Amino acid sequence: MSLTGLPAVATDPCVHCGFCLPTCASYRVLGTEMDSPRGRIHALKAIAAGELELDATTASHFDSCLGCFACVSACPSGVRYDELIEATRPKLNAPELRSPAQRAFRKLLLSLLPYPNRLRAALAPLRAYAGTPLQALARRSGLTRLLGPQVEAMEQLLPPLAPEAFRDGFRLLLGCVQRLFDPAVNQAVVEVLCANGIEVVLPPDQGCCGAVTHHQGELEQTRQLASAVIDSFAAVVGPGRPAGPEPLDAVLVAASGCGHTLKAYAEILNGSADAAGFAARVADIHEYLASLGLSEAFTAQLAPLPHADGTPATAEHPLAVAYHDACHMLHGQGIRDQPRALLRQIPHLQLREATEVGVCCGSAGIYNLVQPAEAAELGQIKAADLAGTGAELAASANIGCTLQIRRHMAEQEQPIPVLHPIELLQRSWKAGAGR
Ligand code: SF4
Ligand code: SF4
Known part of the structure; x- marks a missing residue:
């Protein structure tokens, strides 16, 4: 099968340095070059040169990609892997590249979730x-x-x-x-x-x-x-x-x-x-909100959030929150500082950074449904990383990540709640406004 429609020059800037590999979620759990950005770019070049067939096996190495775009942020050569994988995905939907059971499950999901x-x-x-x-x-x-x-x-x-x-x-x-x-x-x-x-x-x-x-x-x-x-x-x-x-x-x-x-x-x-x-x-x-700035009337009413035992956070005993960067926010939209800046406006809230900031949690659209084993491994790593900060709460601004992290947080020795940053702002405002 040919990959017509692929941007032919887009793979050229890849110098195969491998800087993207440590950030790649699929490489992290599968550990094979073919399941890394560098390996997939190499495969695209080989397919374009007629040296590799896009058969079910090759397609499975593209299907293992979460589309998290961490590799785009990591690449010093400016390779637009996001554009490459987006151009490749439609070709992977050819009927011969997936089993009837895989096709039926995807069809079910795509006829249900968007409606x-x-x-x-x-x-x-x-x-x-x-x-x-x-x-x-x-x-x-x-x-x-x-x-x-x-x-x-x-x-x-x-x-x-x-x-x-x-x-x-x-x-x-x-x-x-x-x-x-x-x-x-x-x-x-x-x-x-x-x-x-x-x-x-x-x-x-x-x-x-x-x-x-x-x-x-x-x-x-x-x-x-x-x-x-x-x-x-x-x-x-x-x-x-x-x-x-x-x-x-x-x-x-x-x-x-x-x-x-x-x-x-x-x-x-x-x-x-x-x-x-x-x-x-x-x-x-x-x-x-960060570009507009929260109103003075609003920030004046922000009050400390309570600890799990109900006592309010104080300067001496702040509420520690670990913020999770959703891939489509951080790598897809370049939004990193704004959610953190909003959370810092909550009195006595202390942000903790996880070790693997920017690595995918394994949710990735329907990835955690169609590739459950790999996704579960990534979910466990992410939940352990966030809980390991010692934070009392985790903040996640993407519903897919939130559901995935909550699921795997429940398996941790010391699970912590996962809330949207705006929910934390709302709770702080309500507490201050006596609502
Ligand atoms: S995609 Fe970028 S970081 Fe990855 S191997 Fe190619 S040049 Fe290096
Ligand atoms: S999009 Fe994510 S999973 Fe896919 S190659 Fe890049 S880093 Fe790896």
Whole structure:
């Protein structure tokens, strides 16, 4: 199979120095050159030169890539591996490169995850199971292992399902998985924005931004989802908007996997002017708030957060928080300092840095479902690293990472809660405002 459409020159700057290898999550757990960025770039060159066949075995070494882009940050030669793997992914979806079972599982995931109403319908029967003693019993008894590794991985990630995730008409900002699996994050985002004097508009019919399908190289489905999102926002800023026809100042997103895809809408939609205009207004919530600055009225009300025993943090005994950099935030959008700066505004909060900052937690879209063994190993490493800082809390700004880290944090000797940075800001503000 030929890899037509690959940017032919993009592999040239690679000098095979190997600086990217220590940062590569797949190389970390698989340990083989073919599962490293350097190995994959070498394979792409060989395929382009007609020296290597893109068969199922070669494809599996591209499938083992998490798309975390840590290698892009690490590369001194400026190799755009992100562009290379994005151009390669659609070719990996050729039917002959995956088994019927792999294809069926991917099809199931991609027909469910990007559609909040379908996902809600599928999850509704599980409300009596998720987060209950029944789930704990099923896991302890080993019953869930009978489901097979991939379905077991889905079960392991299933959090308690909050009633508000199923409320009719419940829609807050973007993030299909976030609005169902952690709706408190969207609530916190709205409260923090409003408390800072920012008018929040919630397009009622927004669907999935297409991050999951984009990550899997499903271009046509991604374009459909992206166009629908742009339309849903256009409907809000159009003549029907009660406040008038002014365009939105920003389209904010609190899940960094989504933000990375939303910012790429112009390329995804082949340079369409509407898509470019939309993408230019997309901002991650942290970069937006950090650039705008929290209002004086808001910061004046920030109070110390409590320790696990309920006593408030003090200067002598601060609350230690370990911040986890989501790959699509750090490597994909270059956002590192802003979330840390916002967290530092909380009185007596002390940030702790993990040892392996910037290495993927193993979530990576649907990676932890389709490659559960490798993802679990990475999840354990990440959870142990964050807990090993001695922090009392971990902060994660991407729902996929949060679910993955929570799952593996539960296996640690001293597990710590994992919350969104904006939830911590919200809690601090509520504590100070007496809410
Ligand atoms: S991708 Fe960059 S860091 Fe990795 S081997 Fe090539 S030149 Fe070196
Ligand atoms: S994107 Fe991540 S997993 Fe893939 S080659 Fe780069 S560092 Fe490795």
